[in-house]
Amino acid sequence: MMAARNPGVAPLVEDGMTRLRGTLIAAAVPLFLLTACAQSAANSAAGAPGPLEKAATSPQGAGDLVLRVEHVGGFVPVEHVAGALPSVSVYGDGRVITNGPVPAIYPGAALPNVQVQTISPAQLRQLVEQGEQAGVKSGADFGRPNVADAPATRVTVVTAAGPQTVSAEALSEAQASDPMLTADQRAARTKLSAYVDTLVSLSSAEGMPAAVAYQPQELAAITRTWVAPGDSIENPEMAWPGPALPGETLNANTGLGCVVVTGADQDKVLAVAKDATAITPWTHGGKKWSITFRPLLPDEKGCAALKGDR
Structure with missing residues (x-):
């Protein structure tokens, strides 16, 4: 445990x-x-x-x-x-x-x-x-x-x-x-x-x-509607400082979205996300979102790199 x-x-x-x-x-x-x-x-x-x-x-x-x-x-x-x-x-x-x-x-x-x-x-x-x-x-x-x-x-x-x-x-x-x-x-x-x-x-x-x-040139944020994890751990909300969520559709069958942050936007996201957890509810557009952060590797470009057979 x-x-x-x-x-x-x-x-x-x-x-x-x-x-x-x-x-x-x-x-x-x-x-x-x-x-x-x-x-x-x-x-x-x-x-x-x-x-x-x-x-x-x-x-x-x-x-x-x-x-x-x-x-x-x-x-x-x-x-x-x-x-x-x-x-x-x-x-x-x-x-x-x-x-x-x-x-x-x-x-x-x-x-x-x-x-x-x-x-x-x-x-x-x-x-x-x-x-x-x-x-x-x-x-x-x-x-x-x-x-x-x-x-x-x-x-x-x-x-x-x-x-x-x-x-x-x-x-x-x-x-x-x-x-x-x-x-x-x-x-x-x-x-x-x-x-x-x-x-x-x-x-x-x-x-x-x-x-x-590793210093990524692009940081992908995989998004989905936030669902309470069902435990007693406090989950303080954080305001999302990056591009509009949920972003482009990553997988229509699962409801996953994706946005990529670079440059100044990436700096702002990292400054806030360093204090977040994997189950933090992110607020944007009047909704709560769960976000999985994925630094893109040198051979990967944009959200398209996270699609396909994975």
Whole structure:
């Protein structure tokens, strides 16, 4: 059972499922509120390419995606699915963007804790090669195990032959002896699982530079009509300082909307949201709204990035 929210020190959790749900339960003082200067200084100190610098030997542009692990689907609330951040994303300039550790409190902070580190071009090439060896090739068969409601693990590796994407259902939940899987499928899943572990643990690997705050160019706010959570925790209202809600339709079947804030609007939203929780009622236009905040990654643009198969 999660502890009630309080200003004291809370234990940190950062397992795979917590990373998946990092958008809802986040650090009480989100790291991406730190200044961009801190990020640049840390990168320089580590001797790593800066956020806008292309790694000289990378075939990709600085902001182009090269590697990604994400979890899609599963039996979770729709707003969590739309707002979920990938477990890890690696870009052409070596940036590694992940969910940082979060305190195990309820309700969690409104803003997620997103961190960035940088690896060398040689490390990036090695990870791409490992992905090819692990069987990340579009069309690869990982079978369908006898597990219900578990998310699928989707892995993307951009190789010389182009982007390769595979998806394995219940990769960490299925039993090795699952009768629905063939011997070849089990072997393929074992290799893929080991590669996923390598990527997901990259942020804490030996020799990695200290993580700094990820500074998003765009911050998406996923909106829905506020519904009281049914607990006894006080939920003070906050006035929404950004663009008009609910924004554009993100999913007509679920009633989710989406607005993107940038520049001065983003600064105003962050200044207020740092004191909000995941269940804060936001007031705008005479209505109350629930908001899930989702920093957009370098390869994502606008609310359209949060649509589709997630």
